[in-house]
Amino acid sequence: MxxxxxxxxxxxxxxxxxxxxxxxxxxxxxxxxxxxxxxxxxxxxxxxxxxxxxxxxxxxxxxxxxxxxxxxxxxxxxxxxxxxxxxxxxxxxxxxxxxxVQRANALAWLMSESTSIAVAGTHGKTTTTAMLTVALQSAGLDPSFAIGGTINTAGTNAHSGSGSIFIAEADESDGSFLAYQPTGAIITNIELDHVDHFADEAAVFEVFEHFVSSIKKNGFLVACGDDPGVKTLLKRINRPDLKILLYGKDESNDFRMSKIALAPTTSIASISSTGKKLGELQLSLPGEHNLLNSLAAFAAATEVGAAEDKLILGLKSFTGTRRRFELKGEVAGVKVIDDYGHHPTELTVTLIAAKNLAQSGRVIVVFQPHRYSRTAAFAPAFATALKIADFTFLLEVYAASEKPISGVSSLLIAKNMSATEVKFEPSMLAVVNEVAAMAKSGDVIITLGAGDVSSLGEPILQALSNR
Missing domain, CATH: 3.40.50.720 (NAD(P)-binding Rossmann-like Domain)
Structure with missing residues (x-):
């Protein structure tokens, strides 16, 4: 063969x-x-x-x-x-x-006979892909989808739909998303990550430039016009056949959100297109970043013919995906949240949302850095992001498939923080007991990272119950 x-x-x-x-x-x-x-x-x-x-x-x-x-x-x-x-x-x-064959090639074959939309970007891919899926389902289009996370309401991360649309999360981490050749695409943002694969920021822009080139002739691109990385990318693109739709807060965007109201567990914004008011996005998720994600989904969905009013209702019904600011439970007034964030930018927006959720309470973080290469590259930036929280317990680095790098551990992050802000504790058992002992009613405990830190939610809830 x-x-x-x-x-x-x-x-x-x-x-x-x-x-x-x-x-x-x-x-x-x-x-x-x-x-x-x-x-x-x-x-x-x-x-x-x-x-x-x-x-x-x-x-x-x-x-x-x-x-x-x-x-x-x-x-x-x-x-x-x-x-x-x-x-x-x-x-x-x-x-x-x-x-x-790599899984990306197999997914590309599944997408090849559909109107396909690939959702890419350094952050927000999973949530945006899930939002687009739920919005299109609400509009009665029953798309096929393949997502890197489980949609809460559906309880699944993939589905073979009866409709003609196929939605896929497009992971840039190893460049394999170039195989998809979609009808249209979303790019949420661009910055350096996956430093085990990309030598520098220039390499990241190069692969995203190739990704845009891979979109089918006369296709479309929905991109965040507020993002500095996207702005840089757009200057490098030469695709006059491509319909480019920008979204964001700035007035220059094709799809714009304004009158933003952020509550502890919800977020609202008015949306418009080229000056025409389209309605109000009401999300059951906190954070301005999620409003941006929903606006991207809305813009892409309208491009494939979905009705605007049904999209707004679908986005309102969206309750999130597993491991993305997922409420694991609440005991004695202490909420336990789990989140997949593993890049400084992701930690920043997640912890801002957590502070808003906690209100007068504290945010206590259990953070597990993901990969030695990422820890080495971003240790000071991780520390800056974690200082948004009231206190952080640092687990040791989750290696994934990497071999250890000499001199690289979670202590690199701890060295950029004070003893009143952080404790390096490699024992998960000790962390569970300490975080439960520290928490008071009104506090939010959040487990952060792309490794097995997500397994601590239930033990922490149990430890809170046993106090």
Whole structure:
């Protein structure tokens, strides 16, 4: 089989497809869509999970652990960038000359026969993609979608819809989003991140420039006109065929929000397009950043023909996604929030929202830096962001797939903060007990990071109950 063969949906339907690492957020979503289309799917992952249970219920053959025999009669193998070259299933696939493709290519094939919208940007991708999905569902369009997070109301991160629209979160972290070639795209913002892959800011702009070039001829781009990174990118784009729609607070934007009102758990803004008043966005989420995300979703949805009044109602009904300012529970007046934020900019907007939620109470953070390379690059900026909180417990760095870097630990962040602001505590058990002992009624405890810090929400709630 050719190593660069592309497949139509009808061709994919005839193949036995095997996923290595099928339990990941992105991989499981693609598998879910393929299963809904009746494809023959198998997959493996090192650990069992509820995602694997649901995929098995949909008809997938699931293996726990990686073994060459798991391939069976596979004719196509899909992997994520997290799969090591030494994986026994990957080695076996190569030995048998089975075509191996990255998940982005597989997703691109699923999107290829639809009106597709790819949602990109350094921050806000998951929330914006989910908002766009819920808004279009409210407008009766039933889009297919693949998102890196679970929509609260739907309880899923992917769906094979009956409509002609396909929405996908487009992750720039390894440049693989260039495979999508969407009909249209959203870019929420651009700045340096994923320093394990991008050497500098120039490399980030280069990949986003290629992403815009990958949008289909006569397609559209919705981008935040207030963002400095987007402004820089727009100067580098030469696509006269592309319809560019800008959104934000500035009067120069095509879609503009004004009269912004931010409450502890909600946010409201009036929206207009080229001077015409369109209505009022009312979100059940806090933070100006979420109003911007919703405006991006609104603009893109109107471009594919959705009714404006139904979009506004859909966005009002949106309650968020898992791990994005997710309320895990409340005990004795103490709220426990979990959030995926792992970049200084994300921490800043999240902690501002947390302070507004706490009002006169305190914000106590449990932060787990994600990757040694990111910690080394942004330690002072992390410290500045964390100072918005009243106190921070710093866990050790979550390595993800990285090897340790000499001299890099969470202490790099702690050194930029005072003892009254931070405590470095690598023991999760100790952090659970200390944060529960510290919290008082009215306080907000927030677990922050893209690693396993998210597992602490329930133990913290239990520790608060046991006081």
């Amino acid at each position: 050719s190593t660069n063969q592309r497949f139509t949906l009808s061709e994919l339907a005839k193949l036995k497809i095997h996923f290595i690492g099928i339990g990941g957020a992105g991989m499981s979503g693609i598998a879910r869509i393929m299963l809904a289309k009746g494809f023959n799917i198998s997959g493996s992952d090192k650990n069992d999970s509820s995602l694997l249970t649901s995929l098995k219920a949909l008809g997938a053959e699931i293996f726990i652990g990686h073994d060459a025999q798991n391939l069976g009669g596979a004719e196509l193998v899909i992997i994520s960038s997290a799969i090591a070259e030494t994986n026994p299933e990957l080695l076996a696939a190569k030995a048998r000359s089975i075509q191996v």
